[in-house]
Amino acid sequence: MNLEWKKRLTNPWFWVGLVGVVLTATGANPEMLTSWQVLCDEVKALFANPYLLATAFLAVLGVLTDPTTKGISDEKKNQ
Numbered sequence: 001m002n003l004e005w006k007k008r009l010t011n012p013w014f015w016v017g018l019v020g021v022v023l024t025a026t027g028a029n030p031e032m033l034t035s036w037q038v039l040c041d042e043v044k045a046l047f048a049n050p051y052l053l054a055t056a057f058l059a060v061l062g063v064l065t066d067p068t069t070k071g072i073s074d075e076k077k078n079q
Contacts, residue, residue: 008064014063017063018060018063021059021060021062021063022056022059022060024059025052025055025056025058025059026046026052026055026056027052028042
């Protein structure tokens with residue numbers, strides 16, 4: 001794992017952004033978080049819906065991709 005990934009994983013704002021885009025992409029609403037049973041049902045519904053699953057994947061990919069490089073990999077730095 002390169003240094004850039006380690007920086008991301010230890011930054012709390014990375015996780016805030018990641019959770020935010022996943023919740024948005026899946027169409028989450030406050031009613032989903034009222035009980036564990038409701039949450040489990042909603043997660044099952046997410047995996048049963050290819051469109052929501054694809055949008056969640058694209059949202060996560062958007063957060064993980066380094067916008068300063070070509071493609072989806074991080075810049076390779078000499079260390």
